[in-house]
Amino acid sequence: MSAPLVTPPRRIAVLRALHLGDLLLAVPALRALRAGFPGAEITLIGLPWAEAFARRFDRYLDRFVPFEGYPGIAEVQIDPARTARFVAAQRAAGYDLVIQLHGSGRTSNACALALGGRVTAGYYDGARPAGLDIGAPYPDDCSEIERNLRLARLLGCPDLGPALEFPLSAADRAEAAALLDRLPPGGPLVGIHPGARYPARRWPPERFAAAGDLLAERFGARVVLTGSTEEVATVQQVARAMRAAPLVLAGRTSLGGLAALIARLDFFISNDTGPAHIADALGTPSVTLFGPADPIRWAPLDRERHPVVRVPVACSPCAHRECPIDHRCLHRITPEMVAAAAMRLLGAGAIACDD
Structure with missing residues (x-):
């Protein structure tokens, strides 16, 4: 792992275009990210339903962007023109850090790298892809909660524990x-x-x-x-x-x-x-x-x-x-x-x- 985070990122994107259980099991990692980068604007890039999730967890997330599909990621049907607009808009957002929190990276690292962050982080399966600045081999010996927390720790964030949360209004x-x-x-x-x-x-x-x-x-x-x-x-x-x-x-x-x-x-x-x-x-x-x-x-x-x-x-x-x-x-x-x-x-x- 290289150490490219010389200065704290101001704009962070987290790619996790998955379903309810997957996002709940990422909450401890989101909690760690907020503690590690308290002044950053943190954006969740997720499936459209997750906009309500981002609002519920506004203590950790500042912004939501709907994932518009990318080749190899099965959760959204591919429309090339729509994907091109999505990628262009995210590149224009000027993220300092893009975090691939979407799995092993076999299908999702290409998407994370395409978003043009100054630094890109995530797991990889097999050979480490070019451009993945902070990364580690995808661990298959632990819970999903721990897997997500390990990635947050790679970024230097404190581990605030594995407890799940669901705020109620x-x-x-x-x-x-x-x-x-x-x-x-x-x-x-x-x-x-x-x-x-x-x-x-x-x-x-x-x-x-x-x-x-x-x-x-x-x-x-x-x-x-x-x-x-x-x-x-x-x-x-x-x-x-x-x-x-x-x-x-x-x-x-x-x-x-x-x-x-x-x-x-x-x-x-x-x-x-x-x-x-x-x-x-x-x-x-x-x-x-x-x-x-x-x-x-x-x-x-x-x-x-x-x-x-x-x-x-x-x-x-x-x-x-x-x-x-x-x-x-x-x-x-x-x-x-x-x-x-x-x-x-x-x-x-x-x-x-x-x-």
Whole structure:
């Protein structure tokens, strides 16, 4: 690694054009960047949805630019003219430091370098690309949180710890209250989030239903089903399969409202997806189901409060978005396994049994 940061950068761009969980796991690194460069203007270059994320984390981010696509980066369909305008605009912004926080760099370093920063930093996979001023081989032996923090440390930023965050506003809390306060008092509030972006990460809906029923029978749990607008059909499958009567809130919450709702839950059950990281950030006890994803990389660091349920199989971890065989990694997880993980926390008194 060379040491080109002779003077503190005034304008920093962070390229991370990814989804909710990916950005939440980058928050400790963003916190470190702000502490390391308190006077800099820090811009997040992300997917369009992340503009709201940047506003929520304005303690660390000053500006947001929507990522307009670049060859090799699959998150946005390529339109050559649009990409050319995007690159030209970012070059004109005059960044002192561009940080490639988008992964191994195999597909994203070219984009970061094209933005014309005075200094470019990031990981690389294989040969170090020309022009990458601050870099290191992509580490594959640690959590995503630690991977992002290591890059911040390469830039000389202090490590302020791996804790996740999700700031809540009064409007977020009011939204959650309006949805939950109609519930009668009773046993613990248990949230179930049966969706996930990719089919390979989805546990079958009828098994979520069975796990919810087990907790309702054992602890009188009041079950709340959450999900995005796109996940309504999946959530309805869970509701129809349950003997207990869940509160179905899929498609009825904003991101902030969902987070405030999770903050009020006594327990949260989820596939490996963004809301699982919200539960971690807000301290809501949770269990996350892992199939194809690598728990070393993606699972919560606190396995006492946030245990994972996983059945090791030879083909997992894998990168498939849809399982090409029999989905054995998730299908071998039983409702009893998931309910038992929740019951261990309930039985230990970690969860209150009234609202």
